[in-house]
Amino acid sequence: MLNASIIPLLHDQSTAHWHDxxxxxxxxxxxxxxxxxxxxxxxxxxWHREDEARAPLADGTAMIEIKHAIDSLNQLRNDLVxxxxxxxxxxxxxxxxxxxxxxxxxxxxxxxxxxxxLKIFHTAEETRRADASAQHHQRxxxxxxxxxxxxxDLAGCLAAxxxxxxxxxxxxxxxxxxxxxxxxxxxxxxxxxxxxxxxTR
Numbered sequence: 001m002l003n004a005s006i007i008p009l010l011h012d013q014s015t016a017h018w019h020d021x022x023x024x025x026x027x028x029x030x031x032x033x034x035x036x037x038x039x040x041x042x043x044x045x046x047w048h049r050e051d052e053a054r055a056p057l058a059d060g061t062a063m064i065e066i067k068h069a070i071d072s073l074n075q076l077r078n079d080l081v082x083x084x085x086x087x088x089x090x091x092x093x094x095x096x097x098x099x100x101x102x103x104x105x106x107x108x109x110x111x112x113x114x115x116x117x118l119k120i121f122h123t124a125e126e127t128r129r130a131d132a133s134a135q136h137h138q139r140x141x142x143x144x145x146x147x148x149x150x151x152x153d154l155a156g157c158l159a160a161x162x163x164x165x166x167x168x169x170x171x172x173x174x175x176x177x178x179x180x181x182x183x184x185x186x187x188x189x190x191x192x193x194x195x196x197x198x199x200t201r
Contacts (some may be wrong), residue, residue: 001032001091004159007110008151011040011117018044019121032087036110039080043114046073078177081107085174088162095171102161102172109158116151123147 006029013026014037028034052058053066084107126132126140164170185191 001030002088002106002158002162004155004162006033007036007113007158008117008155010037011114012121014040015044015117015121032084032091035080035084035087039077039084039107039111040114040117042073042077042080043111043118046070046077047118049073077111081105081111082174082176083107084110085172088165089172089174092165093168095165096168097171099169099171102170105172105175106158106161106165108175109154109161113151113154113158116147116154120144120147120151 010026010028010033013023016023017025018041026037028037049066049069053063053070058066085105088106123140123144127137127144129136161170161172165172
């Protein structure tokens with residue numbers, strides 16, 4: 001079900017397509033791969049809304065809208081991580097309680113792979129930016145090599161974890177993110193007087 005070598009390819013191909021519609025969108029071969037792409041799309045949209053928030057001339061009204069969008073996308077991102085882990089737990093055999101517990105879930109590792117794919121895409125752009133210096137290009141080639149190494153290592157760790165889970169040699173649990181900022185029952189700015197909570201979060 002989980003093919004760790006396919007996930008970076010799906011991330012790269014979909015990232016290229018979402019930046020340029022002439023690049024074909026990869027076809028998800030399974031429902032799980034569709035879920036991986038949905039989670040990556042949430043990260044893609046989050047990345048670009050966060051870029052908008054850093055625009056020097058963004059006005060207050062725009063910033064409020066962007067901040068709300070960022071909160072919603074971050075919630076979606078985390079919800080999809082949990083859905084990935086649920087799907088994998090349902091597909092995995094019963095995990096023996098004696099197996100060592102892995103602190104990071106496969107869903108969280110896939111989320112990290114997604115972020116690395118976005119960093120790789122945008123760093124690659126910087127290696128060929130027409131208005132940048134040769135030093136800038138070189139610096140980003142070095143960064144790109146490091147990012148690719150980190151992603152390769154992480155994909156290998158994900159593959160090893162899933163192999164061990166299937167063999168009953170390691171287990172993982174579903175860790176709920178339990179975000180508070182979007183919950184009107186938990187965020188005091190939402191359930192109370194915002195002026196009473198200024199600077200408390």
